[in-house]
Amino acid sequence: xxxxxxxxxxxxxxxxxxxxxxxxxxxxxxxxxxxxxxxxxxxxxxxxxxxxxxxxxxxxxxxxxxxxxxxxxxxxxxxxxxxxxxxxxxxxxxxxxxxxxxxxxxxxxxxxxxxxxxxxxxxxxxxxxxxxxxxxxxxxxxxxxxxxxxxxxxxxxxxxxxxxxxxxxxxxxxxxxxxxxxxxxxxxxxxxxxxxxxxxxxxxxxxxxxxxxxxxxxxxxxxxxxxxxxxxxxxxxxxxxxxxxxxxxxxxxxxxxxxxxxxxxxxxxxxxxxxxxxxxxxxxxxxxxxxxxxxxxxxxxxxxxxxxxxxxxxxxxxxxxxxxxxxxxxxxxxxxxxxxxxxxxxxxxxxxxxxxxxxxxxxxxxxxxxxxxxxxxxxxxxxxxxxxxxxxxxxxxxxxxxxxxxxxxxxxxxxxxxxxxxxxxxxxxxxxxxxxxxxxxxxxxxxxxxxxxxxxxxxxxxxxxxxxxxxxxxxxxxxxxxxxxxxxxxxxxxxxxxxxxxxxxxx
Amino acid sequence: xxxxxxxxxxxxxxxxxxxxxxxxxxxxxxxxxxxxxxxxxxxxxxxxxxxxxxxxxxxxxxxxxxxxxxxxxxxxxxxxxxxxxxxxxxxxxxxxxxxxxxxxxxxxxxxxxxxxxxxxxxxxxxxxxxxxxxxxxxxxxxxxxxxxxxxxxxxxxxxxxxxxxxxxxxxxxxxxxxxxxxxxxxxxxxxxxxxxxxxxxxxxxxxxxxxxxxxxxxxxxxxxxxxxxxxxxxxxxxxxxxxxxxxxxxxxxxxxxxxxxxxxxxxxxxxxxxxxxxxxxxxxxxxxxxxxxxxxxxxxxxxxxxxxxxxxxxxxxxxxxx
Numbered sequence: 082x083x084x085x086x087x088x089x090x091x092x093x094x095x096x097x098x099x100x101x102x103x104x105x106x107x108x109x110x111x112x113x114x115x116x117x118x119x120x121x122x123x124x125x126x127x128x129x130x131x132x133x134x135x136x137x138x139x140x141x142x143x144x145x146x147x148x149x150x151x152x153x154x155x156x157x158x159x160x161x162x163x164x165x166x167x168x169x170x171x172x173x174x175x176x177x178x179x180x181x182x183x184x185x186x187x188x189x190x191x192x193x194x195x196x197x198x199x200x201x202x203x204x205x206x207x208x209x210x211x212x213x214x215x216x217x218x219x220x221x222x223x224x225x226x227x228x229x230x231x232x233x234x235x236x237x238x239x240x241x242x243x244x245x246x247x248x249x250x251x252x253x254x255x256x257x258x259x260x261x262x263x264x265x266x267x268x269x270x271x272x273x274x275x276x277x278x279x280x281x282x283x284x285x286x287x288x289x290x291x292x293x294x295x296x297x298x299x300x301x302x303x304x305x306x307x308x309x310x311x312x313x314x315x316x317x318x319x320x321x322x323x324x325x326x327x328x329x330x331x332x333x334x335x336x337x338x339x340x341x342x343x344x345x346x347x348x349x350x351x352x353x354x355x356x357x358x359x360x361x362x363x364x365x366x367x368x369x370x371x372x373x374x375x376x377x378x379x380x381x382x383x384x385x386x387x388x389x390x391x392x393x394x395x396x397x398x399x400x401x402x403x404x405x406x407x408x409x410x411x412x413x414x415x416x417x418x419x420x421x422x423x424x425x426x427x428x429x430x431x432x433x434x435x436x437x438x439x440x441x442x443x444x445x446x447x448x449x450x451x452x453x454x455x456x457x458x459x460x461x462x463x464x465x466x467x468x469x470x471x472x473x474x475x476x477x478x479x480x481x482x483x484x485x486x487x488x489x490x491x492x493x494x495x496x497x498x499x500x501x502x503x504x505x506x507x508x509x510x511x512x513x514x515x516x517x518x519x520x521x522x523x524x525x526x527x528x529x530x531x532x533x534x535x536x537x538x539x540x541x542x543x544x545x546x547x548x549x550x551x552x553x554x555x556x557x558x559x560x561x562x563x564x565x566x567x568x569x570x571x572x573x574x575x576x577x578x579x580x581x582x583x584x585x586x587x588x
Numbered sequence: 589x590x591x592x593x594x595x596x597x598x599x600x601x602x603x604x605x606x607x608x609x610x611x612x613x614x615x616x617x618x619x620x621x622x623x624x625x626x627x628x629x630x631x632x633x634x635x636x637x638x639x640x641x642x643x644x645x646x647x648x649x650x651x652x653x654x655x656x657x658x659x660x661x662x663x664x665x666x667x668x669x670x671x672x673x674x675x676x677x678x679x680x681x682x683x684x685x686x687x688x689x690x691x692x693x694x695x696x697x698x699x700x701x702x703x704x705x706x707x708x709x710x711x712x713x714x715x716x717x718x719x720x721x722x723x724x725x726x727x728x729x730x731x732x733x734x735x736x737x738x739x740x741x742x743x744x745x746x747x748x749x750x751x752x753x754x755x756x757x758x759x760x761x762x763x764x765x766x767x768x769x770x771x772x773x774x775x776x777x778x779x780x781x782x783x784x785x786x787x788x789x790x791x792x793x794x795x796x797x798x799x800x801x802x803x804x805x806x807x808x809x810x811x812x813x814x815x816x817x818x819x820x821x822x823x824x825x826x827x828x829x830x831x832x833x834x835x836x837x838x839x840x841x842x843x844x845x846x847x848x849x850x851x852x853x854x855x856x857x858x859x860x861x862x863x864x865x866x867x868x869x870x871x872x873x874x875x876x877x878x879x880x881x882x883x884x885x886x887x888x889x890x891x892x893x894x895x896x897x898x899x900x901x902x903x904x905x906x907x908x909x910x
Contacts, residue, residue, distance in 0.1 A: 191675035198640055198673075198750075199691050199740075200666030209690075213681035 088259040103244035114173035122181035139175040165237035173226035180222025184215030231272040316346040320353040320368040325566035332577035341546045376526035378402035395525035413537040416551035417527035425515035427501040440519040453479035454487040454496035506563035600647030621781040623795035631804040670741030670749035678725035685721040691744040709739040731762030751783045788831030837869040849893020
């Protein structure tokens with residue numbers, strides 16, 4: 082509870098901003114869905130066959146997993162608010178369409194006959210008779226859609242649209258329950274409050290509901306315009322993937338750039354999303370710079386032949402990544418930092434000492450003593466446990482575990498070997514050591530800033546400034562900084578400044 | 589001699605190859621209250637709905653003020669033809685006053701004039717405007733609802749008012765009082781009314797003229813006393829007799845059969861054979877010891893159909909208070 086309250090106070094501004102974004106995305110999506118579904122349902126009212134087909138289509142759309150839908154939209158509309166709104170609209174269509182259709186369909190036929198017999202036009206009958214009678218059913222469809230939208234909108238954070246989902250994702254990533262709870266509870270409360278508001282609106286007169294709706298809409302448009310006008314022209318947007326490490330790095334970038342040129346305005350978008358979202362955002366000029374790993378570039382961003390990528394050392398990996406990014410995407414990949422954030426096998430210091438092991442090949446002599454707990458992803462990857470066993474001739478089997486549980490299991494002695502990322506703060510937290518990859522099996526993942534060639538040419542001073550981090554920050558430095566952010570709850574900005582000052586990069 | 593306000597000229601209607609109205613000819617004069625009467629399925633409601641174009645004739649023509657009805661703008665035609673439904677069908681989201689205003693508003697009558705009309709109409713049917721104008725239909729009793737239904741049809745002072753079994757869903761007391769109300773309004777407004785019912789008693793009470801229909805055909809049109817004295821055939825006579833019977837137990841079993849005999853011949857045991865002019869009283873007596881009645885044509889031994897206890901009780905429950 083204490084943790085929740087302190088986190089809440091810490092992140093008050095961020096929460097309000099996220100809440101506002103969440104509300105904006107949700108309401109705009111809901112209004113668009115209503116604007117599509119209600120007229121459509123009215124139009125097919127007299128065409129039972131078309132209605133059945135549309136209901137089927139809306140039902141099928143509903144079954145697409147939201148993550149898959151977001152993924153499918155990226156190639157067409159990129160990332161950010163637009164695909165999020167499209168996905169939410171798609172989900173909201175079914176309940177609104179269905180309820181409008183059924184609401185009108187279920188009106189007593191004698192009432193319809195009366196309306197016809199009194200010479201009402203199609204439009205007048207709709208507005209004066211059918212819609213008012215069907216209204217409670219339609220509204221309940223809208224409420225269902227709204228609750229669904231607000232829940233699903235938490236996923237918008239994955240594609241950089243912000244909202245309360247950022248809290249949840251960040252919390253999961255940093256294993257911070259308070260953050261997850263704040264995000265989840267806030268979105269649940271938002272759903273309850275808005276649903277209640279609609280309920281109230283339903284009871285007041287129709288024209289007041291319309292007026293309220295118009296005011297809300299104007300508010301959003303006004304706020305959006307205000308934000309757009311306010312944005313200074315000369316600004317650099319730096320984004321980072323989910324987690325503390327990119328957050329610390331982009332804070333360093335900002336500090337360094339602003340020290341170099343105090344007129345340059347740097348905006349940070351931390352926890353912006355996963356790799357593919359950031360990469361496509363960079364290519365669509367929605368962001369200007371983000372830190373990327375050399376290994377990731379080769380593995381999932383550029384096209385390579387398998388012969389090119391075999392047995393590369395860290396320098397070769399970086400050079401190949403830089404070359405491919407330049408030729409395939411006209412992107413400039415600046416110089417890498419020192420640390421290698423790759424897979425590693427970790428044991429407790431005590432266990433290493435007792436069994437005299439320091440390298441992965443040492444494990445071959447004591448295979449029957451190994452109790453391994455590893456993430457499912459690591460166990461399954463060819464550049465993970467599968468390949469590792471082949472290269473080192475290991476035969477033990479690993480139990481699959483949730484990322485965070487495996488560290489706890491290790492600390493409690495339930496397992497004695499886990500997979501890890503070499504800069505995980507838990508290595509520091511639980512007093513662990515990583516075993517040396519003495520046969521260079523794991524690919525190298527060195528971080529470096531990625532930006533467009535155009536921007537690099539326009540602002541050569543930024544390139545120069547960011548290259549100051551070249552070959553800085555060791556693995557233990559990064560573990561230490563991650564530990565400070567994740568466990569000691571220090572702000573990434575403060576941790577970044579500390580490091581830069583200690584190493585005389587910041588005055 | 590004034591020209592007929594409404595004229596059916598060789599009108600026919602076919603639904604999916606089935607002729608439901610066949611060569612129908614009828615004139616309704618200005619200021620007349622004409623009752624269309626017949627058993628269910630005789631085509632009387634379809635005939636009524638052809639007047640305001642809710643149904644279109646497949647043969648022949650209908651004339652209104654001497655002009656073919658299909659040449660009128662449908663909306664304007666309907667604004668001048670009142671309509672009262674069996675299901676009442678007040679618009680549930682509108683208040684009583686709003687319901688009555690529906691047509692005058694479409695006709696763009698001045699607002700103040702509509703307000704006055706609504707007040708006068710409500711007062712004329714003993715519904716205090718101060719108390720009732722703002723009520724919702726669901727807050728009214730069935731009888732009160734249908735009074736509003738009638739006012740809604742009268743509000744724009746239409747030339748013709750169509751009433752489709754308007755009182756058959758009401759309790760007997762409301763029914764009687766509403767019948768009186770319609771007669772009173774008709775006498776005052778001198779409007780033309782076409783009134784559909786399956787109840788001969790109601791037809792006799794309401795009609796200036798009665799048109800009797802059976803199987804889509806018009807059997808006889810006449811004033812009530814003429815029908816009583818000179819029924820066109822046995823059907824009319826027996827239909828009339830059923831209404832005249834002082835006691836419902838005195839009507840002929842054949843009258844019940846008109847609403848539908850039961851053609852199931854599987855029951856051969858425990859059967860009592862009766863003439864169609866046997867009374868309901870006699871029939872019920874037989875049913876104490878028998879399961880099914882076999883009804884034969886009057887005077888002959890020809891089978892007309894079967895009746896059981898359920899059929900008789902159903903008829904009685906529908907007509908006991910008529």
